[in-house]
Amino acid sequence: MERWAGWLRGQFGIALGVVGTLAVPVVGVIVLRFLFAGAPIELSAAPVPPSATAPVVPRPAITPPEGAPTVMPLVTPTATPTPTPAATPTATPALNRRVNATDGLNVRVEPTVRAAVIRVLLYQTEVRLTGRQRTSDGLIWLQLEPDGWVQARYLDP
Numbered sequence: 001m002e003r004w005a006g007w008l009r010g011q012f013g014i015a016l017g018v019v020g021t022l023a024v025p026v027v028g029v030i031v032l033r034f035l036f037a038g039a040p041i042e043l044s045a046a047p048v049p050p051s052a053t054a055p056v057v058p059r060p061a062i063t064p065p066e067g068a069p070t071v072m073p074l075v076t077p078t079a080t081p082t083p084t085p086a087a088t089p090t091a092t093p094a095l096n097r098r099v100n101a102t103d104g105l106n107v108r109v110e111p112t113v114r115a116a117v118i119r120v121l122l123y124q125t126e127v128r129l130t131g132r133q134r135t136s137d138g139l140i141w142l143q144l145e146p147d148g149w150v151q152a153r154y155l156d157p
Helices: 002-036
Strands: 095-099 105-108 117-121 126-136 139-144 149-151
Touching: none
Parallel strands: none
Antiparallel strands: 095 126, 105 117, 105 149, 126 139, 139 149
16 A cells, blocks of 8 residues: 555656646746737837928839829829038048938937937938948948938948
């Protein structure tokens, strides 16, 4: 009898250990699902007002094939007059580049991702660079005329 009682205690201990080992991750997943369940969070970006210093470059019209249904655009882009920047002496000649970021390019106060955004440049907007360059946060930043910094990887020559 003693022998069977010891064997039963041993088997019960093993079974309890196996169940406990499997139950901990399952309970953890259930707790995490409970914590993260709920109403989804709606994320929306605030509209960025157009700036007088960022020109709007109209995109060329695309002609549909013959017989295709005509679709009216939701928003008709309007050209904004480009102000003439004041001439400032620089050590290096200024360069013109185009924005290649399809979602727009943030122009920041300082050359870092933590700096405030001054404005957002639209895709294919032509910008003028001062020639100044800095490396910050592992990124190469270029200074725009008359103000602001942008990441170099989002500009085409």
